Each structure stands twice: as C-alpha cells, then as structure tokens.
Amino acid sequence: MAKKTAISPTREENYPEWYQQVIKAAELAETSSVRGCMVIRPWGFGIWENLQQQLDQRIKATGHENFYCPLFIPLSHLEREAKHVEGFAKECAVVTHHRLEKTADNRLVPAGELEEPLVVRPTSETIIGETFSNWIQSYRDLPILLNQWANIVRWEMRTRMFLRTSEFLWQEGHTAHATETEARQETMMILDLYNDFVHDVLAIPTIKGEKTESERFPGAVGTYTIEALMQDKKALQAGTSHFLGQNFANAFDIKYLSEAGSEEHVWTTSWGASTRLIGGLIMTHSDDDGLVIPPKVAPQHVIILPIIHNDADKVRTLEHCEKLAASLRKQSFNNMPVRVKIDARDIRGGEKAWYWVKKGAPIRVEIGPKEIDADEVSVTRRDHSYRDRQKLKTNELIETIAEQLTAMQQNLYQRALTFREENTHDIDSEKDFYEFFKNDNGFVRAHWCGDANVEAKIQADLSVTIRCLPSEASEAGTCIFTGKPSKQMVIFARSY
Amino acid sequence: MAKKTAISPTREENYPEWYQQVIKAAELAETSSVRGCMVIRPWGFGIWENLQQQLDQRIKATGHENFYCPLFIPLSHLEREAKHVEGFAKECAVVTHHRLEKTADNRLVPAGELEEPLVVRPTSETIIGETFSNWIQSYRDLPILLNQWANIVRWEMRTRMFLRTSEFLWQEGHTAHATETEARQETMMILDLYNDFVHDVLAIPTIKGEKTESERFPGAVGTYTIEALMQDKKALQAGTSHFLGQNFANAFDIKYLSEAGSEEHVWTTSWGASTRLIGGLIMTHSDDDGLVIPPKVAPQHVIILPIIHNDADKVRTLEHCEKLAASLRKQSFNNMPVRVKIDARDIRGGEKAWYWVKKGAPIRVEIGPKEIDADEVSVTRRDHSYRDRQKLKTNELIETIAEQLTAMQQNLYQRALTFREENTHDIDSEKDFYEFFKNDNGFVRAHWCGDANVEAKIQADLSVTIRCLPSEASEAGTCIFTGKPSKQMVIFARSY
Numbered sequence: 001m002a003k004k005t006a007i008s009p010t011r012e013e014n015y016p017e018w019y020q021q022v023i024k025a026a027e028l029a030e031t032s033s034v035r036g037c038m039v040i041r042p043w044g045f046g047i048w049e050n051l052q053q054q055l056d057q058r059i060k061a062t063g064h065e066n067f068y069c070p071l072f073i074p075l076s077h078l079e080r081e082a083k084h085v086e087g088f089a090k091e092c093a094v095v096t097h098h099r100l101e102k103t104a105d106n107r108l109v110p111a112g113e114l115e116e117p118l119v120v121r122p123t124s125e126t127i128i129g130e131t132f133s134n135w136i137q138s139y140r141d142l143p144i145l146l147n148q149w150a151n152i153v154r155w156e157m158r159t160r161m162f163l164r165t166s167e168f169l170w171q172e173g174h175t176a177h178a179t180e181t182e183a184r185q186e187t188m189m190i191l192d193l194y195n196d197f198v199h200d201v202l203a204i205p206t207i208k209g210e211k212t213e214s215e216r217f218p219g220a221v222g223t224y225t226i227e228a229l230m231q232d233k234k235a236l237q238a239g240t241s242h243f244l245g246q247n248f249a250n251a252f253d254i255k256y257l258s259e260a261g262s263e264e265h266v267w268t269t270s271w272g273a274s275t276r277l278i279g280g281l282i283m284t285h286s287d288d289d290g291l292v293i294p295p296k297v298a299p300q301h302v303i304i305l306p307i308i309h310n311d312a313d314k315v316r317t318l319e320h321c322e323k324l325a326a327s328l329r330k331q332s333f334n335n336m337p338v339r340v341k342i343d344a345r346d347i348r349g350g351e352k353a354w355y356w357v358k359k360g361a362p363i364r365v366e367i368g369p370k371e372i373d374a375d376e377v378s379v380t381r382r383d384h385s386y387r388d389r390q391k392l393k394t395n396e397l398i399e400t401i402a403e404q405l406t407a408m409q410q411n412l413y414q415r416a417l418t419f420r421e422e423n424t425h426d427i428d429s430e431k432d433f434y435e436f437f438k439n440d441n442g443f444v445r446a447h448w449c450g451d452a453n454v455e456a457k458i459q460a461d462l463s464v465t466i467r468c469l470p471s472e473a474s475e476a477g478t479c480i481f482t483g484k485p486s487k488q489m490v491i492f493a494r495s496y
Numbered sequence: 497m498a499k500k501t502a503i504s505p506t507r508e509e510n511y512p513e514w515y516q517q518v519i520k521a522a523e524l525a526e527t528s529s530v531r532g533c534m535v536i537r538p539w540g541f542g543i544w545e546n547l548q549q550q551l552d553q554r555i556k557a558t559g560h561e562n563f564y565c566p567l568f569i570p571l572s573h574l575e576r577e578a579k580h581v582e583g584f585a586k587e588c589a590v591v592t593h594h595r596l597e598k599t600a601d602n603r604l605v606p607a608g609e610l611e612e613p614l615v616v617r618p619t620s621e622t623i624i625g626e627t628f629s630n631w632i633q634s635y636r637d638l639p640i641l642l643n644q645w646a647n648i649v650r651w652e653m654r655t656r657m658f659l660r661t662s663e664f665l666w667q668e669g670h671t672a673h674a675t676e677t678e679a680r681q682e683t684m685m686i687l688d689l690y691n692d693f694v695h696d697v698l699a700i701p702t703i704k705g706e707k708t709e710s711e712r713f714p715g716a717v718g719t720y721t722i723e724a725l726m727q728d729k730k731a732l733q734a735g736t737s738h739f740l741g742q743n744f745a746n747a748f749d750i751k752y753l754s755e756a757g758s759e760e761h762v763w764t765t766s767w768g769a770s771t772r773l774i775g776g777l778i779m780t781h782s783d784d785d786g787l788v789i790p791p792k793v794a795p796q797h798v799i800i801l802p803i804i805h806n807d808a809d810k811v812r813t814l815e816h817c818e819k820l821a822a823s824l825r826k827q828s829f830n831n832m833p834v835r836v837k838i839d840a841r842d843i844r845g846g847e848k849a850w851y852w853v854k855k856g857a858p859i860r861v862e863i864g865p866k867e868i869d870a871d872e873v874s875v876t877r878r879d880h881s882y883r884d885r886q887k888l889k890t891n892e893l894i895e896t897i898a899e900q901l902t903a904m905q906q907n908l909y910q911r912a913l914t915f916r917e918e919n920t921h922d923i924d925s926e927k928d929f930y931e932f933f934k935n936d937n938g939f940v941r942a943h944w945c946g947d948a949n950v951e952a953k954i955q956a957d958l959s960v961t962i963r964c965l966p967s968e969a970s971e972a973g974t975c976i977f978t979g980k981p982s983k984q985m986v987i988f989a990r991s992y
Contacts, residue, residue, distance in 0.1 A: 030630070032565070032566045032623065032626075032627070033570055033573065033623075033626055034566045034568045034569070034570060034614060034623075037566035037567070037568060038566070039563070039564070039565055039566065039627055040563055040564040041563055042561035042562065042563045042642070044563075045561075045562050045563045045564055046561070046562070048564075049562060065538035065541075065542070066538065066541050066542070066545060067535070067536055067537055067538045067540075067541045068535070068536040068541055068544075068665065069528070069535055070528045070530045070533035070534070070535065070663055071533070071616075071647055071649065071663050072530045072533060072589075072663070073530070074529055074530060075596070075604060077529065078596075078604075079604055085596070085604065089595060089596040089597070089604070090595050090596075091594070091595060092594070092595055092596050093568075093591045093593075093594055093614070094591060094592065094593040094594070094595075094596065094606040095589045095590060095591050095592075095616065096590065096591075096592045096593065096606055097588075097589075097590040097592065097613075098587070098588070098589055098590070098651040099585060099586050099587060099588055099590075099651065100571070100574075100581070100585040100586075100588050100590065100615070101585070108571060108574075108575055108581065108585070109613075110590040110592055110613050112651075117593075117605075117606050118530060118589070119596070120567075120591065120616070127528065127529075127530075130528070130529055131528070131535055134526070140841075146538070150647075151567055151646075151647065153567065155594040155595065155608075167566055167567050167568070169564065345636075
C-alpha cells in the first residue's frame with residue numbers, strides 16, 4: 001500500500017510537478033498574470049530575507065560596499081561589448097515608449113516613443129562600466145569593490161518558479177582592480193565565499209570549479225561556478241564568479257594612472273547569486289510531505305500549536321504558550337534570537353500541524369492541558385518522521401532549542417552530502433558514459449581532452465553538459481571520448 | 497568679507513545648485529546616462545540601508561510581512577481602475593518587445609513584439625489587486641498586511657536627484673480589511689508610524705494631515721500625508737498613506753465570505769515612503785559646508801583621522817587609532833554598535849578633514865603624537881562649527897560617545913523644528929496671503945472653505961498648493977478667500 005503523503009505527486013512519481021506542488025503547499029510563491037514573473041509570498045520572501053541578510057554580511061565583511069545602479073540600460077551601452085550583447089540579445093525586455101495615450105476608439109496604447117530604446121537590465125556590467133570610467137582616475141581609486149541587490153529581467157521562454165523566471169532578484173558584485181593578479185584573487189575569493197555560504201547557511205554541498213568556454217558568461221575571460229546536485233540527480237548552478245579580464249575596461253575605456261605614471265586599463269570582475277538559490281534549497285531538502293527549510297534561513301524556527309478542546313482550556317493554554325514563546329525567544333541560534341510563532345487559529349489540530357509540515361517549519365511544539373499539567377511539550381523536528389514525536393520537559397526544550405536547530409542544520413547538510421556522494425560516479429569509457437546517461441542522472445566524473453566539439457556532441461546526444469572543471473583537480477589522464485591527454489577529470493550532468 | 501565655505505554656491509546664493517553640489521561633494525549619487533535615473537553611490541546607499549532597516553523594523557512590528565510583486569503590469573490591469581490609470585498614464589515606461597535583433601545594415605533594434613504591452617510599475621495597486629482576489633476567500637483570510645521594498649518607475653520630465661527621479665526606490669504597503677473602520681484605522685496608524693519614524697530617525701519635524709481632493713492619489717478615497725519644510729522654506733511631501741475604500745476591491749473583484757455568510761468586497765489601503773526622504777534629509781540638515789547626517793542613519797558615526805608627520809609616528813599612531821576604534825565599536829548607540837572608520841589615506845590632513853565635513857560624518861576625531869602622549873583626542877561634531885574642537889581624554893570620548901550622538905540627533909531635530917516654527921505664519925486676509933507669497937516662502941496657515949476653484953486659482957496665480965488639512969485641527973473660522981465658513985485652517989506652501 002502506498003504511503004499517504006502531503007504532497008501529490010511524490011518526487012518519484014513526477015519530480016517537476018512535485019516541485020510546483022511543494023511551492024504551492026508551502027505558500028512560497030505563485031505565478032502572476034505576467035508571463036514568467038512570480039509573486040513571492042511572505043513565507044518565501046522571509047527565506048529570501050534571511051538568506052540575503054547573511055550573504056550581505058559576508059559580502060560586506062570582505063570589504064565590499066552596497067550601491068544602486070539604474071534599472072535601464074541604453075541600447076548603445078549594451079552594444080559596446082560585442083560578446084556581451086550577443087549573449088543577452090535574445091532575452092531582453094525593451095522599453096520603447098514613455099507614456100500611454102487613448103486612441104480615438106478609446107483604446108489605451110503606448111505613446112511618446114523614446115529616441116533610444118532602453119533595455120531592462122539583464123545584468124549590469126555595461127552600466128557599471130560607464131560608472132567605473134567616471135570614478136577611476138588614479139591607482140589611488142583602486143580597488144573598487146561594489147555590490148548591489150536588485151531585480152533582473154531575462155525574457156525566458158520556458159520558466160519555472162525560482163529556477164528560471166523572467167524577473168528574478170539577486171545580488172551582483174562588480175569590482176575593478178589595478179592588476180590581473182588582484183582581479184583573479186577577487187574572483188576566487190568570491191567563489192569560496194559563495195561555496196561556504198551555500199554550505200553553512202543553506203546546507204547545500206557544492207562543487208567549485210571553472211566553466212568551459214562554451215558555458216562562460218558573455219564577455220568573461222573565465223567563469224567560475226558552484227554546482228549542486230538536486231534530488232532528481234540533476235545539477236543546479238548555484239552561483240557564479242566571473243573574471244572579466246580587460247574586456248569591459250576596453251569597451252568602456254576604464255583607465256587609471258599607475259603609480260609609475262603610465263595609463264593602464266583596469267581589470268574587472270563580476271559575480272552573482274539569485275532567488276534561484278531558493279529553488280535549490282527546495283529541491284535539495286524537501287520531501288514528499290512538503291518543504292524542509294534549513295533553520296538558518298527559516299522565517300520561523302519554532303511553531304507552537306496550542307491544543308484547545310474547550311473554552312475553559314483556552315485562556316490557560318494560550319497563556320502557557322505565550323510564556324514558552326517568550327522563553328524560547330530569549331535563546332539564541334545563529335547569533336540571533338530564536339524565531340517563534342504561536343498558531344492559535346481556530347482550525348482542527350491535525351490540519352494545523354500538517355499546514356506547518358508542508359511549510360517546512362523546523363520545529364513544531366504541541367501543547368494541550370495534559371502537557372501543561374505534566375510540564376511537558378510534544379516536539380517534532382521537520383527532518384524526522386512526523387510520527388517521531390519527542391516528549392520533553394518544558395525546560396529541556398528551552399535549554400536544548402539552539403542545539404536542536406544546529407543538529408537539524410547539520411543533518412540536512414549531511415543528508416545532502418551523502419546523496420551527492422551516492423550519485424557521483426567515476427566513468428572511464430565513452431560506452432559506459434552513454435549507457436549511464438541513457439538510464440540515469442547524477443554527477444559523472446570523467447576525463448575530457450578540452451575539445452569543444454566533443455562537448456557539443458555530448459550535449460546534442462544526451463542533453464548533458466560539463467558542469468565544471470573542479471578546483472580540486474584529479475590527476476591527469478586520458479580523454480574517454482578521444483583518447484587524447486586530459487589534464488583533469490571534469491564533472492558532467494544534466495542540469496537546470 | 498564672505499566666509500569661505502566648502503560648498504559653492506551657498507544656500508543663499510543658489511539653493512537648487514547648492515543642493516546638487518552637496519550631493520556631489522558628499523558622493524551620495526550622480527546622474528546616469530539614462531534620463532532621470534541616478535546611480536546611488538555607497539555613501540548615499542549606506543544612508544538608505546540604515547533608513548530602510550529601521551523603517552522595516554517598525555513596519556514589521558505593526559504586524560506587516562514583506563513580499564515581492566512583479567516589476568511589470570499588463571496594460572489591461574492598469575486600466576481596470578479608471579482614475580488610477582488616468583493618474584499614471586502620462587509617466588509610464590512601456591515594454592513592447594522581448595528581444596533585440598540585428599538589421600541587414602547591422603543595427604541592433606527591438607524585436608519580438610509583445611501581444612500586450614507591459615508597464616514598468618509606477619506603483620503596484622493593480623497587480624496586488626489581482627493577487628488579493630486570488631488569496632482572499634473568507635473573513636478568516638483578513639486582514640492581509642503586506643509590504644514590499646521595490647524600485648518604481650515614473651517617467652518624469654523635470655528630474656532632481658532623490659526628489660524626483662524616473663526610477664526610485666521605496667517601500668509600498670498594501671493591506672486588505674473586512675471593514676471600513678479597520679481600513680481607516682490602518683491608514684491613520686501608518687501615517688503616525690511615518691510621522692514618528694521621520695521625527696525619531698531622520699530628525700525631520702513633519703505636519704500630519706489629509707490632502708485635498710485635487711492632491712489625492714489616483715484611485716484613493718482619502719490621501720494622508722506628512723509634510724516637512726525645507727531650508728528654502730518650500731514644502732516636501734515625505735510620505736503618504738491612502739485609504740482606498742472599495743475602489744480597487746470593485747475593480748479587481750476582491751470579495752470575501754463574511755462570518756454571517758454574505759459576500760462582501762474588502763476595504764484596502766496603500767502607503768509609501770521613498771528615496772525622496774534622502775532628499776528631505778539633505779535639504780533639512782545640511783549647511784554651506786556640505787552634508788549633515790542625523791547619526792541614526794549615518795553610514796559611519798565616527799571618523800578617526802590619524803595625524804602622521806613621519807614614518808616613525810606612523811605605526812604607533814595607527815595602532816593607537818585601531819585600539820580606540822575597537823573601544824568605540826563596543827559602545828552602543830540606537831541599539832547598535834557605534835560605527836567607526838579610520839581614514840588612514842596618505843593625503844593632507846586638512847583635505848582629509850574637509851572630505852568628511854562635506855560627507856557629513858557626525859563626529860571627527862583627530863589623533864597625532866601630541867594627543868597620544870597626552871592621552872587625549874581632538875573631537876569635532878558636524879552640527880557645530882568646524883572650528884569648535886573639543887579636547888577630551890580618550891576615555892571621556894569612549895564613555896560619552898553615545899551621549900554625543902544622541903545630543904547631535906536631538907539638536908538637528910530642534911534646529912529644524914525652530915526653523916519651521918519661525919517660518920510658519922497665520923494669515924487672515926487674501927491680500928496678505930498674496931503679498932506674502934509674492935516675496936517669501938514658508939508654511940502659511942489660513943482658513944479655506946473647501947472650494948476646489950479657489951485652490952486652483954491660488955495654484956495658477958502663485959504656484960502655491962494646499963499641503964494638507966492638519967490632523968491637529970484649528971478652530972472653525974471664515975475662508976480668507978471667499979468669506980464662507982471654514983472648518984479648520986489648512987497649510988499652504990510652494991513645494992517640491
């Protein structure tokens with residue numbers, strides 16, 4: 001007999017549809033009437049705010065300052081870096097008019113055509129390029145280390161909430177340096193920062209590495225990525241850091257007078273992580289009962305569910321719950337007060353508990369008259385079975401709450417890491433490689449000679465791409481496709 | 497002999513130009529290559545982040561949750577509330593295409609025309625209307641109390657940095673309620689919240705009140721405002737809260753099943769405050785030497801300026817400064833650690849001090865070998881004359897730092913309040929009213945009968961508008977323009 005689950009279909013039955021249903025049941029987001037744009041609901045936005053705050057802290061702690069650049073980019077700006085515009089031309093939302101007018105037959109139509117069309121930013125290198133060229137004169141002005149939190153528009157044909165939406169939220173870092181070495185160090189420092197952040201805060205294990213040329217950011221000299229493995233064994237690119245060389249410095253004439261008195265072009269980097277991370281979080285940790293949220297980004301840590309049988313119980317139970325909530329809020333987890341919510345809605349207890357299971361609240365605490373009399377609480381952790389209730393003394397809950405949240409955070413990471421390890425395979429022949437991807441998914445480590453034609457053929461045949469050349473390189477070997485020498489194994493997978 | 501000032505022209509010489517020069521000298525923002533859009537530089541954005549964090553806390557403390565709505569609004573949505581679309585039609589940026597294409601002669605042009613044009617949000621009532629109608633079924637779903645931080649586009653013909661830009665940043669609250677009373681309470685609660693926030697955090701005194709019909713938000717039943725007086729004696733609308741009645745509920749069919757079982761339309765509100773507040777802050781507090789920032793929103797509270805005469809001093813002085821900075825950072829102001837920066841750049845001491853005067857850092861601390869030997873510091877507060885240096889023992893500075901920041905915050909508020917009081921006049925005849933505004937500016941309190949024609953004539957004659965009908969109403973009287981009865985005095989002024 002099939003186990004009853006809160007989410008239907010299950011991951012096994014239909015993973016893409018399970019994903020949509022988890023988002024719906026957890027009230028994370030919904031599609032809007034604008035193609036490919038989503039409304040992020042408070043519970044989803046609460047996760048984003050927690051993620052944002054902790055990533056922002058790390059970005060500032062490494063010397064970057066926040067600023068804000070315009071939403072619109074003049075077409076002529078976008079054109080200045082040839083590969084850049086080529087990369088984004090197919091997905092640009094273009095503003096062509098600046099007002100609306102009534103026609104004779106009373107229809108509202110665009111009017112006031114702009115002299116130059118404006119592109120809604122698909123990324124901000126080109127507008128930053130102009131800004132940098134205004135700000136930078138001397139070596140004393142360098143480095144410039146900036147970051148912005150902004151909305152981005154890339155007109156996507158096939159969209160999926162959080163993973164690929166026409167509008168998304170992100171941070172984009174932009175830096176300018178006097179030397180190549182410094183710009184390369186920045187690129188790699190940010191890659192490490194993303195890697196550590198995604199591990200520590202989102203409990204998602206990732207593999208760091210460099211993208212192949214075909215997967216490079218348009219206009220970059222080198223693109224570095226962190227790659228995660230979802231529960232359907234497909235890869236998700238979770239953040240990228242680009243070494244832009246002097247491409248944008250040349251295109252926007254960003255020059256500085258060196259200490260020696262010569263005029264030099266700067267070296268730039270850019271790097272971004274987006275609301276896509278929420279999609280990664282959902283697909284890494286959630287189960288057939290709904291969302292599971294790593295405690296460090298959960299909008300609430302503890303949901304207290306008062307069990308009220310009659311009006312006589314009500315006052316006493318709610319007062320007891322309020323006192324417990326106050327005590328829990330005095331505890332600290334992840335350097336912040338524990339976040340506690342009492343759900344006193346007048347609906348059936350079972351329905352209410354399932355509501356919070358589906359929303360992925362880390363810890364549920366049920367309290368009724370029996371529990372109050374025994375000075376106990378009934379505690380369930382979202383990463384354990386919903387049947388796995390713990391009876392704890394009230395004080396025990398308060399004293400161990402931070403410990404339990406930490407344990408859950410670590411358990412989620414370990415679970416995901418084990419899953420990834422079980423689904424990472426070393427393959428040493430082309431035949432086995434094709435065989436594997438015909439029937440399965442996962443990370444495949446294999447030797448590749450660096451030939452872009454081989455890469456293109458694999459993609460055409462199997463929809464499999466090289467996710468990265470891992471920073472932790474294997475030994476050299478022989479390409480399984482061509483027999484030519486290979487510097488290191490690379491990671492293959494189907495991906496989002 | 498004219499006093500030498502860091503900003504030229506002075507306020508008296510040319511106020512609008514002084515304003516631009518303060519922004520430039522403080523590195524707050526700059527115009528971009530996109531008409532009317534600005535780049536907010538790190539020091540300006542730091543003020544915004546501090547403002548945002550403190551306003552966000554207050555919005556959440558009153559039960560609202562953050563969420564995010566799409567940037568784009570389908571044209572057909574905007575049309576559904578007739579007055580609303582009429583109000584915004586003239587200033588909408590319209591997206592008509594979703595990609596770029598090369599022509600035969602190699603020019604890049606918009607391509608892929610959208611079936612329905614999309615308007616870049618000038619405000620989000622209409623997209624929220626649709627969302628609310630999806631979310632609300634029963635009285636149990638009410639109230640809904642939401643807020644979002646977002647960028648907004650209103651295509652302005654005459655722009656001025658922070659005060660009126662084509663793109664700006666803001667928060668917009670959107671709430672839905674079961675009853676008119678509740679929605680009206682929300683509207684007024686938010687007006688109070690804005691008023692208190694602007695007083696407490698930005699040190700700007702404001703007058704609360706209702707807008708006349710002609711100044712109402714398009715689609716609102718009532719618009720409430722807080723009005724501040726700038727140093728050129730012109731008014732600035734610093735935040736608005738709208739009671740929308742059932743206008744948007746009707747347009748978007750937002751209905752709920754009441755407890756009694758009947759189907760009812762909800763009552764909605766919306767309210768917003770924007771980066772315009774930074775313009776208000778600049779124009780309220782700054783002087784002819786540049787920006788003055790209220791400590792509660794200053795990106796740095798204390799700037800330590802090491803005085804280094806030679807290499808022998810250098811190590812010792814910097815070490816001493818680092819120790820002092822660490823001690824100051826352990827102090828708390830406004831419930832947060834004191835923010836301290838050491839400016840160790842290798843430039844002339846005078847130039848460096850002026851740099852921070854112009855940037856409006858609240859407290860400058862100079863330390864050289866003499867000060868170290870005497871265990872002293874030389875302290876200057878930005879709201880005092882730059883000549884007004886205090887010699888303090890190092891410990892005295894540490895112990896009194898929070899006190900001094902508090903004193904500065906209060907002094908700025910008191911100074912602005914005194915200025916407003918000196919420039920608020922009760923006028924009781926039409927002749928005196930015209931006489932006054934021909935030669936001067938300020939808040940004028942006068943009786944007005946409520947006739948919109950009178951209001952329009954005054955605006956046409958003098959460019960003076962009714963800023964609000966103050967919440968703290970005067971006694972009834974006689975209209976100075978028509979002789980008809982007037983319920984209360986209203987506030988007139990020229991405005992931004």
